[in-house]
Amino acid sequence: MTKAIKKQALGRGLSALLKDPENDIKSAEDKNADKVVGSIVALDIDTIEINPFQPRTNFNEESLNELSTSIKELGVIQPITVRKLDYNKYQLISGERRLRASKIAGLTNIPSYIRLANDNESLVMALVENIQRHDLDPIEIALSYQRLIDEIQLTQEQMSERVGKKRSTIANYLRLLKLDPIIQTGIRDGFITMGHGRALITIENHDVQADIYQKIVSENLSVRETEVLVKNYQESLKPTKSKTAAKPNAFNVEDKQQKAIINFFGAKVDVKVDAKGKGKITIPFHSEEDFNRIIKLIQS
Template sequence: MALAKKQAMGRGLSALLKDPENDIKSVSDKNADKVVGNIIELEIDAIEINPFQPRTNFNEESLQELATSIRELGVIQPITVRKMDFNKYQLISGERRLRASKIVGLKTVPAYIRLADDNESLTMALVENIQRHDLDPIEIALSYQRLMDEIQLTQEQVSDRVGKKRSTVANYMRLLKLDPIIQTGIRDGFISMGHGRAIINVDDHDAQTEIYQKIVSQNLSVRETEALVKAYHEGTPEKPTTIKTSGGAFEVDTEDKKTFNEYFGTKVDVKVAANGKGKITIPFHSEEDFNRIIKLIKG
């Protein structure tokens, strides 16, 4: 009932915001106390996506489920925006709710309005998303890095802002030292953050990717990965691992990988899952490079 009353008030306040004579730009402006921090029904077309949004992946199935919920119950939790120009707003948090509302076809959405500069907006967007959404480990690490680089926070200050131990923040940020192929593997769910934390103890990126390919092809656990890294540092020969599955999984030979790399003139990523299925990823760096690879494939 309380939420319904607030949203009813919000519909009245939305008319106030459309009056050019009440263009609120700071907390000292007339009627600012009626707008800032209140829930107001905003036209979706007046809201732009926050360029500081750390989330880059949105699960389509999850969005559809949220859209179904919004269609039946409405937007239960308002989004948060900051006022830009007259009747123009920028999203701070709640992009999933905004996207789902668009899927449903809503014209307006309940929103908290704040006045904030870019630094405040970035901090709020990063902190709120880290705390309230299921970002993958790499997205979280990038968010921490941006708080340090763009807001000039120390690791200690970041840990205070997000309510995490400094060691936790440090462990996430260390993932950014992994080879980009491995970072992508974590984001795509081929390996876990635990695997990544084990691999990061290897400085050489080529060695990292070889270990990563073994993890994926042999379906190694985190503990087995740690043993593999330890063997690498000690220079001891690896014991061959045989996987018995109906799919007939196998390990791609190092020489075969080199053949791919030499033929295509780039670092080719070969992944083999425990069931014997896999994929070959051939990266390219420009349209010209793409066309070069196409010509090689066509012969």
């Protein structure tokens, strides 16, 4: 507890310096800038505004409350990072969870690293720091990479150097943004993984993507099962081989026909047709009650 209090007390003299209008520091060349920049300063929470460049948009309320309880007991162990905007006015670069939890805990000041940065530098610092976090979902990371491309004009190669990730890794995240928005939301909410998303990217038709996504969620399919499902769909798009076409009795069961059978029986009906046009329909049931239900449908 004593260590926490000492940590919170760091920079009290510097805080007074920053509140002196005659010592307003706006650039590295200003008087006393060397005393402030890079130091840990106890700043009034009310003087810190949220970073508009923050890529993270979801904050778990339960997790924030747990962090708030920890802060009440131990203080803010890791200082936040801010940039100076104006006299006694700062903008958060990183540490929004700590700032939010400190407010919940009722703190009036928070230990902060002070940086002097323009908007682009602030954006890069915020995005790069957040990309390194382990609790960001894949879509948040992908959006962070996209912002670095759109707003800072960084290439994937340059981003690779800045964030310490392979170029191929960055490319895989960015490709997730080509998915249907519903699927992107599914990844963010944890219904499917990035692996499922990467399998679905190879399908350009968003309606088909959405249909397979619903199947993944409803049947709890693994990434491997999803890859097989996507592969089967891609195979179905290929032209029929000439030797198969030469057999007049052979035919393909269309997706809409199979869907009609599935909808009728309310079960995952399997339809198979061989090269001679012969086939079978398999109707699964899960209980005697389910079996009797199917019998009634057939007899009706």
